[in-house]
Amino acid sequence: MALTNEFIKGKLTEKFGEGVYSFEEPYEMLTFESHKDDNLKVLQFLFDDEDLKFQFLTDICAVHYPDKKGSELAVVYHLHNLVDNVRIRFKVFTGIEQPDVFSATALYQSANWMERETYDFYGINFVGHPNLKRILNVDEMDYFPMRKEFPLEDQTRIDKDDEMFGRGGSIW
Amino acid sequence: MSDVKHIKLPDGSIEKQTTTLNLGPTHPATHGVFQNIVEMDGERIVSSEQTVGYIHRAFEKIAERRPLYQITPLTDRLNYCSSPINNMGWHLTCEKLLKVKTPKRVDYMRVIIMELARIADHLICNSVVGVDSGALSVFLYVMQYRELIYEIYEEICGSRLTTNIGRIGGFERNFTNTAWTKLDKFLAEYPGVLKEFENLLTRNRIFMERTIGAGPISAERALNYGFTGPNLRAAGVDYDVRVHSPYSSYEDFDFTVPVGTTGDCYDRFLVRNQEMWQSLSIIEQAKQKLEQFKGAEAEVYHADIPEYYLPEKKDVYTKMEALIWHFKIIMGETAMPAGEVYQSVEGGNGELGFYLISDGGRSPYRLHFRRPCFIYYQAYAEITKGAMLSDAIITLSSLNLIAGEMDA
Amino acid sequence: MSRPVRFNIHPKQPDIHDNIALAEMPEGVQGEGYFATGLERALTLARKNSLWPLPFATSCCGIEFMATMGSHYDLSRFGSERLGFTPRQCDLLMVMGTIAKKMAPVLRQVYLQMAEPRWVMAVGACASSGGIFDTYSVLQGIDQVIPVDVYVPGCPPRPEAILDGFMRIQELVHNESLRRRNSEHYKALLGSYGIQ
Numbered sequence: 112m113a114l115t116n117e118f119i120k121g122k123l124t125e126k127f128g129e130g131v132y133s134f135e136e137p138y139e140m141l142t143f144e145s146h147k148d149d150n151l152k153v154l155q156f157l158f159d160d161e162d163l164k165f166q167f168l169t170d171i172c173a174v175h176y177p178d179k180k181g182s183e184l185a186v187v188y189h190l191h192n193l194v195d196n197v198r199i200r201f202k203v204f205t206g207i208e209q210p211d212v213f214s215a216t217a218l219y220q221s222a223n224w225m226e227r228e229t230y231d232f233y234g235i236n237f238v239g240h241p242n243l244k245r246i247l248n249v250d251e252m253d254y255f256p257m258r259k260e261f262p263l264e265d266q267t268r269i270d271k272d273d274e275m276f277g278r279g280g281s282i283w
Numbered sequence: 284m285s286d287v288k289h290i291k292l293p294d295g296s297i298e299k300q301t302t303t304l305n306l307g308p309t310h311p312a313t314h315g316v317f318q319n320i321v322e323m324d325g326e327r328i329v330s331s332e333q334t335v336g337y338i339h340r341a342f343e344k345i346a347e348r349r350p351l352y353q354i355t356p357l358t359d360r361l362n363y364c365s366s367p368i369n370n371m372g373w374h375l376t377c378e379k380l381l382k383v384k385t386p387k388r389v390d391y392m393r394v395i396i397m398e399l400a401r402i403a404d405h406l407i408c409n410s411v412v413g414v415d416s417g418a419l420s421v422f423l424y425v426m427q428y429r430e431l432i433y434e435i436y437e438e439i440c441g442s443r444l445t446t447n448i449g450r451i452g453g454f455e456r457n458f459t460n461t462a463w464t465k466l467d468k469f470l471a472e473y474p475g476v477l478k479e480f481e482n483l484l485t486r487n488r489i490f491m492e493r494t495i496g497a498g499p500i501s502a503e504r505a506l507n508y509g510f511t512g513p514n515l516r517a518a519g520v521d522y523d524v525r526v527h528s529p530y531s532s533y534e535d536f537d538f539t540v541p542v543g544t545t546g547d548c549y550d551r552f553l554v555r556n557q558e559m560w561q562s563l564s565i566i567e568q569a570k571q572k573l574e575q576f577k578g579a580e581a582e583v584y585h586a587d588i589p590e591y592y593l594p595e596k597k598d599v600y601t602k603m604e605a606l607i608w609h610f611k612i613i614m615g616e617t618a619m620p621a622g623e624v625y626q627s628v629e630g631g632n633g634e635l636g637f638y639l640i641s642d643g644g645r646s647p648y649r650l651h652f653r654r655p656c657f658i659y660y661q662a663y664a665e666i667t668k669g670a671m672l673s674d675a676i677i678t679l680s681s682l683n684l685i686a687g688e689m690d691a
Numbered sequence: 692m693s694r695p696v697r698f699n700i701h702p703k704q705p706d707i708h709d710n711i712a713l714a715e716m717p718e719g720v721q722g723e724g725y726f727a728t729g730l731e732r733a734l735t736l737a738r739k740n741s742l743w744p745l746p747f748a749t750s751c752c753g754i755e756f757m758a759t760m761g762s763h764y765d766l767s768r769f770g771s772e773r774l775g776f777t778p779r780q781c782d783l784l785m786v787m788g789t790i791a792k793k794m795a796p797v798l799r800q801v802y803l804q805m806a807e808p809r810w811v812m813a814v815g816a817c818a819s820s821g822g823i824f825d826t827y828s829v830l831q832g833i834d835q836v837i838p839v840d841v842y843v844p845g846c847p848p849r850p851e852a853i854l855d856g857f858m859r860i861q862e863l864v865h866n867e868s869l870r871r872r873n874s875e876h877y878k879a880l881l882g883s884y885g886i887q
């Protein structure tokens with residue numbers, strides 16, 4: 112049977128009911144959300160199910176939405192079923208005060224570094240990760256640089272005029 | 284001489300002792316900045332730990348402050364051995380977001396560029412594997428022919444390595460006649476060189492002894508580790524983005540996806556070599572297809588989307604309309620759709636993905652690069668466990684790790 | 692199976708006057724069987740034409756360096772046949788590519804390990820000034836941690852530009868006084884980087 116977006120959606124709602132929501136199809140890729148405590152259950156179901164077989168983890172990344180109070184950080188999983196060649200996108204949202212999300216490392220080895228990177232950039236605390244520490248930035252760094260409130264530019268530089276070089280601001 | 288201190292080893296510890304060796308970040312044997320702290324028992328690796336991030340440049344953060352067309356130069360610097368593929372991948376992502384359809388001719392031209400880049404990438408990787416197994420002359424020999432590819436890029440876009448080639452919707456200019464001549468020259472000369480290259484290494488006793496069985500990985504582990512590209516195919520999985528999610532009209536081309544069986548260095552080498560042959564055939568096919576276009580159609584090199592395609596400078600200075608569009612694009616007056624897209628291309632070493640979230644502003648709200656190197660380098664600890672140190676070195680280069688892509 | 696040999700079908704006559712560039716003879720006194728010149732002149736001449744570069748290649752510019760040392764552009768024409776990968780043996784540190792803040796202490800360490808006299812060449816925009824990466828993680832030019840002799844602009848510089856930079860280093864080496872490294876001025880320079 113063809114693995115259509117409707118079919119996947121049906122399967123998911125059959126299993127989780129209200130637990131999965133916000134189904135969308137931006138640019139043909141099925142996208143949905145779940146509560147952050149359920150993320151492992153959903154991933155496990157997608158991995159194990161006979162029909163779905165989303166066993167290839169393409170990508171994990173996070174997004175910061177400072178305006179969404181209470182669910183500022185999103186963790187986005189891109190999954191791929193290599194047999195039927197279907198991709199889906201799965202998101203969980205978490206508050207910035209206590210950004211705890213369960214780690215997918217037990218399911219996918221590849222999640223290890225991707226989660227470390229996400230932690231490094233956004234400070235998402237992956238519960239159950241074997242070795243959650245900074246990966247790209249120096250260990251001494253005391254903030255999470257990809258969050259929207261932190262500036263891009265090197266703040267120690269004095270030879271560039273902020274006004275002339277458009278530093279610090281955004282392009283609007 | 285009673286004050287000479289003898290090193291006293293604890294009893295029975297001789298066999299059990301392991302040595303810790305720090306390889307990198309600037310180790311002569313590693314090509315690029317990788318740090319491996321290896322725990323060794325004699326010359327066997329017991330365990331190792333990788334540190335990356337030595338050239339972390341914050342691409343994703345920069346991308347949040349740049350308009351779409353200024354992000355192309357960043358993508359150059361991801362996998363700098365095959366920058367044009369990254370450029371095209373980015374343009375395809377933008378086109379998907381903007382729902383732009385490119386003309387067939389543009390697609391085929393892109394295919395030529397991308398396959399040239401693939402050849403350049405695999406050529407470096409394979410010749411460096413040769414260097415690490417002791418065959419420096421092969422590297423020196425094929426480097427000249429990589430120059431031919433660079434000359435073609437140079438003719439098309441004006442630069443050699445960090446190409447910044449193309450625009451959203453097509454190319455900045457048509458390929459010149461010189462570019463075509465250079466391409467023909469390359470196509471005429473390169474098969475002989477590649478044959479020679481294979482003759483030098485493929486059945487070379489020393490090379491085979493060094494690479495067969497070095498750094499193997501099974502298909503299951505490779506998939507679980509998120510391998511893509513030649514490294515996954517060497518393990519026996521025929522996943523190729525060009526076939527599975529065709530982009531830029533790859534569905535029109537006839538090519539095979541070479542696969543290996545054991546996923547060791549030798550198979551990776553063979554797969555890359557085969558891919559170069561396939562790339563050559565794809566370029567030939569693309570050239571034939573391009574010959575079908577006649578008259579005005581043969582002059583098309585970009586989609587007709589004035590609101591996103593930066594007009595040519597010559598026109599900007601002489602034509603009213605072009606000037607207006609130029610101004611609008613540069614000043615961010617054109618509407619940007621909001622949405623999220625994921626687009627991937629088959630990069631030099633795997634699925635290079637772009638996850639772009641736009642909120643309707645000029646610059647992406649969030650842009651994430653799926654960087655194949657970064658993802659599969661995690662497997663390095665596992666696949667070198669129990670191997671000899673020298674095998675670990677050759678595995679490192681045959682995985683084709685590019686520091687720029689890994690650390691973004 | 693025998694293969695036709697495609698290369699070197701017309702071997703060049705070994706004519707050293709055409710094929711090998713000879714270094715200019717320094718000023719001096721010569722007669723039958725002897726040649727006398729200043730120690731400084733003889734030494735700098737030797738140094739200039741046998742620089743041992745240490746390629747500290749981190750990213751894209753390193754690939755252009757590969758081309759520079761490869762067969763097409765051939766850095767060994769300038770007496771740098773021998774690329775040393777150990778700082779102890781080299782006298783020219785060629786920094787190519789982005790140096791992130793995480794890498795800066797390593798770079799400095801490498802510089803400190805080199806023996807005097809040592810020269811430094813910053814190849815590419817990133818090494819010279821941070822280049823296009825004005826970001827929190829990138830060092831804004833290696834001259835913040837070590838002194839630099841020659842900067843080569845470009846992103847990446849073409850191999851010709853790298854060669855040009857190399858020739859400028861050669862010029863510096865050639866004209867450098869043997870005592871420079873003991874001078875107050877030089878000590879003050881190193882002192883400003885906190886190097887004794």
Ligand code: SF4
Nearest residue numbers: 751788815816817846
């Ligand atoms: S100067 Fe340009 S080419 Fe060189 S390392 Fe920096 S970004 Fe790469």
